[in-house]
Amino acid sequence: MTTEPQIERNSAEQTRLALVRAALDLFGRKGFEGSSTREIAALAEANIGSIAYHFGGKEGLRTACAEYIVSTLSAVSGQVLGSAPDPSDLSPAEAHALLKRMIETMLGFLVGQARSRDFVQFILRELANPSAALDAVYDRLFEPLHRRLCRIWQAATGEDADSDASKLAIFTLIGQIVYFRIGREAVQRRMDWTNITDVELKALTASVTANLDAMLAARTPPPTKPKES
């Protein structure tokens, strides 16, 4: 009998990527300590020894996951922000519209995309127990994105992008969006939703967007035009 053990895989990178994807899945669902390397290897359809070979060990796999998240999410946020002009050139109305698009994109990805679940859970755990992996996520993804949003906020409201009030306002927006992912189970139960499809996603987006509108309206009273500074 002939054995055909290898299905002609362009071995190296493919195995590596499969391991990262599988690890992300399991780390997200059961936590780092709760996931065994055997499980990960089995899910990736790879060998147990390959983890040691490619990443040096379980810990190396964790940092590889962080890097994977950073590059993937950077691409997603860049998809919206990258095409946009420099925030300081935006009119208030344009900035408002851009923030709206940002909310839609983030909600669409976080709530709509299944794989985002693992990302968010992974980051959440790192956030709760800061490790070296968190530094990469914060420095290369979170901070740049938040800083960018603050500048758009400034264009929309006139508030200084570096003020505490602006930074916190952006955080409250992010909080609303992120909560719909992490609290998803509670939301679905309370709303009697068996799943979150496009219809439900639209309702979520409408809710957060309405809040954005209200926040901006409160800062730019419509009837009397604010004093020009």
Place this chain on the structure above:
Amino acid sequence: MTTEPQIERNSAEQTRLALVRAALDLFGRKGFEGSSTREIAALAEANIGSIAYHFGGKEGLRTACAEYIVSTLSAVSGQVLGSAPDPSDLSPAEAHALLKRMIETMLGFLVGQARSRDFVQFILRELANPSAALDAVYDRLFEPLHRRLCRIWQAATGEDADSDASKLAIFTLIGQIVYFRIGREAVQRRMDWTNITDVELKALTASVTANLDAMLAARTPPPTKPKES
């Protein structure tokens, strides 16, 4: 040599409580699977065997944690809501003020109190991987609280408490508050805060409260009085 092994503890309940507290701490920080019964027993200064005796096993300890959280948090939320009258008797202004107080209380507990960290982390993990423990937390704590808030929302805005819009609006408020706990590490880094004391807590409260004001203002335009129905 005389041995003094027992320091006159009123054994039973005290050991039990110490185990739950220790478990909550470790489950919150390292996850259920990531925490060993030996660690828990050591932190509680109890014996390893006591876990099996009091809770039947590790899984029993998890549900005991859920029950502890429910009773503790119910007490906290009841401290605010319990004293308040029936929501349907509230004027819009009173409802507005009550929501404000609720925000202050929740932020004060979630962000201000150190022990809330374990609670939130525990619930978060259950939320990510629904187990029997989540049912208790949802049914006896989360749902009643959310329902109550929706009725206050109705009193403040006139919107039906059972409408999707009202429920989601409350979720966006909760999301802002909860995020300041779970994203605390990121918030501190971005704000350059070494810690969150009363001063920083005030800033957080002001930010969320301003959003509440804006949300309500958007629903009750000030100049033209809304059509009386």
Place this chain on the structure above:
DNA sequence: GTCTATAAACAGATAGAC
């Protein structure tokens, strides 16, 4: 690079002394 075998440490559960 992939895979197997194995080592050394650790897990949760249990039985039984006190």
Place this chain on the structure above:
DNA sequence: GTCTATCTGTTTATAGAC
């Protein structure tokens, strides 16, 4: 009720065949 000893299975990491 508390504590110890021990059983059984699983963990990560490693050494080495292919």
